[in-house]
Amino acid sequence: MKNSQIISVINQKGGVGKTTTVINLATAISFLNKKVLVIDLDPQGNATTGFGLTSAGEKTVYDVLNGNCNFEDAIKDTKIDNLKIVPSNVDLSGLEVETANENRRAFLLKDKIENFVNSEKNNFSYIFIDCPPSLSLLTVMALVVAKSLIVPLQAEFFALEGLSQLVKTIDRIKIKLNPEIDIRGVLLTMFDKRNKLSSEVDAEARKFFKNKVYQTVIPRNVRLSEAPSHGIPVLIYDKSCSGSRSYLNFADEFLRQENVMESAA
Template sequence: MGKTFVFVNQKGGVGKTTSAINIGAYLAEAGKRTLLVDFDSQANLSGGVGIKPDNKGIYEILAGKITVQESVRRTIVERLFVITANIDLSGATVELIGKANHEVYLKKALEPVKNNFDFILIDCPPSLGVLTINGLAAADGVLIPMQTEYFALEGLTLLLQTIKRIQQSLNSSLNIEGIFFTMYDGRTRLAQDVVRQVSAYFKDKVYSTIIPRNVRLSEAPSHGLPISRYDPVCPGALAYQSLVSEILTGKEKNPPVAGILENVNNVTQATKQSPLLEEIL
């Protein structure tokens, strides 16, 4: 049976969409049938794989206007498919909240195709609202992209509390698949410090691959291409390829969320108390 992963971080611009596209592309290149689900009305993921949003996307599925099978599209990469989003999805929040079981609409919508794919990757918007809750309810694992900056840690406690709540109510099998660092600039001591401290606390929940800041990664979406097709030898491409190898190896990274929550509080405190950070900020 296929695995569904959801990219979540309520902080905006941390690399959720870039990671979903490029991890999806390398999974497909590794022979895995992969479905990307654009679950953000900004529709950045759809554009990033070269598909213009139209009226055959995730909103229309949730609204019962089309079937999920009708909305799955091919992309330029063999075995990589996408369900697009469009601006109408922004209204879905209000529409869903009025409905019974509104947290499991996405899970139900994807059920008919779940077994057709090895991986389904859901790209969420930057909030912990009803769309992200639907993403968490539909997933087997959460992938958390994190920027290596001071404020990156600030929202993490709330995110982990949300995951714990979903585990206790809607989705007991949800686990944190892993945390990875994005847009890393090793020239700053702050970035190094954040990586060191977060890794010390989260231990084997953290992937060892770090995604560097790499302009080629930010250029690729405007060409509608994943990095594997835009510039397969740039540092960003090699990093995403390596991250996918780690994901496929499926390292054991499953300490209970409660334990992690404690760690996050510690790390937030520790980071605040770090003389280096105080010096920089």
């Protein structure tokens, strides 16, 4: 048994960099010899394909949630040492309707993960959950099981729109379903120095979320968008591009938060 940290990467908007952040943060941490698990909780399966996996004939997170298989049976190797994934595919989009009559359905994922985490089989230090672009059941499940959250914010127009709804949802879950949950940090993504809007979103985000906003900012970088089609994280595709460097810095900053949290305890 291992004391795993469970972190959901969440924002109900699509295309803000959730999956890219999960893939590259998980990879950067696995490079430090820590065991990492990614759970793809998006029916689009972008994290799955981003690691070069297909779900054809494989057990997915959907099979775990509907009781077709044990959690550990859905854990797959990736090409990266220390990094495994529970894949997803479009089947997952049926879950909401199929579980409509279950009253504990918000706890489905939590029950499965905790059961595994508390068993002898678990040796993961970090479990990252890649959320779908919505505030529906799947995202609620990810909020119920997570101990903390990373919120990627695209440094573009409309970035802050919808954030109050997200914060309200998190607060509601905190009161009713998961008192431990907290935003660990907000990550600005697709930042473009030449675009005044990027700096404006940066300033607004820091005004609203204060020191929760990471110092590291992820620039807009074409290598980051090319990597998924090769089925590898950008940290392997082109380890010296600006996108890779920024995600390595981010992983550093993310891990340093723990030293601060520990010394405060």
